[in-house]
Amino acid sequence: MAVERIQTGLRMDKTLLKVLKGLAEFKDMSLADLVEGLLLHSLEGAAAISDESTLEAIEQLRHVYGLELTAADSHKQPDNDH
Numbered sequence: 001m002a003v004e005r006i007q008t009g010l011r012m013d014k015t016l017l018k019v020l021k022g023l024a025e026f027k028d029m030s031l032a033d034l035v036e037g038l039l040l041h042s043l044e045g046a047a048a049i050s051d052e053s054t055l056e057a058i059e060q061l062r063h064v065y066g067l068e069l070t071a072a073d074s075h076k077q078p079d080n081d082h
Contacts, residue, residue, distance in 0.1 A: 005032075011079075018065040019058065026057045 024034040041048035049055060061067070 013067075013069055015065045015067040016069060019061045019067050022061040022065070023054075023058060026061075027054070 020034060021031055024031045027034060038048045049058070
């Protein structure tokens with residue numbers, strides 16, 4: 001199936017983006033492919049990440065980049081545009 005992709009500008013937490021970029025590098029894929037896969041799994045109610053090595057890498061990246069946000073924080077964080 002051919003997929004038409006468009007460029008988009010998404011705003012997100014800085015540390016979350018750093019973790020996602022690190023994870024994309026760990027998985028040897030582009031950031032766009034990683035995000036697209038995560039979202040498609042999420043929309044189907046499926047776990048996007050389940051293998052132990054990837055989950056460990058995420059924990060390490062969260063620590064390295066100081067990501068403290070969790071799913072419980074979703075939609076609750078005001079923007080801090082300085």
